[in-house]
Amino acid sequence: MRLVIFSILTFLFFQADSQTLSSIESVEYDASQNRFLISNGNSIIARNSDGSLEFFGNGQANYGMEVMGENLFAIDGQKIRGYNLATGQEVMSVTISGSSFLNGLANDGNSKLWATDFGSNRIYEIDASDLSNPTFSTLISNTGTTPNGIIHDAENNRLIYVSWGAGAAIRQVDLTDNSLSTIINTPYGNIDGIDEDNEGNYYISRWSPAGISKYDKDFANPPEVITVPGISTPADIGYAKEIDTLGIPSGGNTLLLIGFEPVDSMVVSANYLDHSNYNLSIFPNPVSEISSVNFTLQNNEAVSL
Numbered sequence: 001m002r003l004v005i006f007s008i009l010t011f012l013f014f015q016a017d018s019q020t021l022s023s024i025e026s027v028e029y030d031a032s033q034n035r036f037l038i039s040n041g042n043s044i045i046a047r048n049s050d051g052s053l054e055f056f057g058n059g060q061a062n063y064g065m066e067v068m069g070e071n072l073f074a075i076d077g078q079k080i081r082g083y084n085l086a087t088g089q090e091v092m093s094v095t096i097s098g099s100s101f102l103n104g105l106a107n108d109g110n111s112k113l114w115a116t117d118f119g120s121n122r123i124y125e126i127d128a129s130d131l132s133n134p135t136f137s138t139l140i141s142n143t144g145t146t147p148n149g150i151i152h153d154a155e156n157n158r159l160i161y162v163s164w165g166a167g168a169a170i171r172q173v174d175l176t177d178n179s180l181s182t183i184i185n186t187p188y189g190n191i192d193g194i195d196e197d198n199e200g201n202y203y204i205s206r207w208s209p210a211g212i213s214k215y216d217k218d219f220a221n222p223p224e225v226i227t228v229p230g231i232s233t234p235a236d237i238g239y240a241k242e243i244d245t246l247g248i249p250s251g252g253n254t255l256l257l258i259g260f261e262p263v264d265s266m267v268v269s270a271n272y273l274d275h276s277n278y279n280l281s282i283f284p285n286p287v288s289e290i291s292s293v294n295f296t297l298q299n300n301e302a303v304s305l
Contacts, residue, residue, distance in 0.1 A: 024254070028066060034049045036240070036255065044056040060076040061075060063075040063103050064104045067085070075105055078097070080134075080136075092128060100120040106152045116143070116150050122147075123139045123143060124139060125138075145163035145171060146164040147161045147171075148162050148191060150194070158173060158174050160194065161194070166189045169184070192235050195237050200216075200217035205237045231248065236249065237249070
């Protein structure tokens with residue numbers, strides 16, 4: 001029996017069945033049914049809590065997706081579609097006429113959506129308050145950089161979007177006057193996605209070098225690099241706040257899930273054990289960033305560690 005422990009922040013790595021996933025671009029968490037929804041080519045796949053995969057109705061998505069209220073909203077070519085989470089039925093469809101390459105999607109948790117246009121450097125605002133009659137307008141006609149992933153920061157009344165290209169910038173739209181500014185120029189190339197955790201930290205997915213970086217809520221300190229074995233061309237990430245887990249589309253056909261266990265939620269206790277009943281080793285010891293705990297028992301029995 002072997003158990004792997006990862007530092008104080010516990011990282012748990014899972015990989016969904018790559019034989020049924022292909023051309024993954026975006027992942028979102030559906031807390032109502034404890035599952036991840038994955039844009040899969042031009043379909044949507046649900047990864048259930050037991051790891052099983054199934055189609056999310058007849059849902060279509062090839063790029064960004066967002067859960068807002070009781071619905072999942074997804075980019076499908078020039079359209080933004082809405083699907084009821086409980087039934088999978090389509091409840092909204094709006095064509096963003098004049099768009100070139102819709103990519104990232106954000107929402108305000110109420111009725112507004114924002115979509116980046118990777119092809120024409122625009123940001124569109126979609127009013128989804130009436131699902132039977134959604135409307136849209138061009139919020140930003142020239143973003144200054146090629147926009148990709150986008151997120152709504154309600155606390156500061158702004159949109160934050162990441163950019164493609166070398167020395168990729170993280171930029172913002174002040175929603176009070178729709179003015180643009182650069183938050184930070186990063187040392188990375190081709191940033192694809194961005195999302196936020198429960199503490200307001202921002203995670204970005206980058207292609208060069210391939211990986212995940214974590215910025216504090218004010219972008220005041222150097223980013224923390226999150227170690228993710230096997231990551232490749234990470235796309236539009238999704239942070240599930242309800243279970244502190246980051247979903248990463250990787251390499252086009254793999255979903256990586258990283259679970260973060262907050263320090264203040266950890267319970268530490270100790271029991272003195274009879275060494276004649278088990279053989280335990282830890283490597284490396286002292287523990288560094290990652291260590292393995294290996295043990296064997298004389299008899300099969302339940303164990304908590």
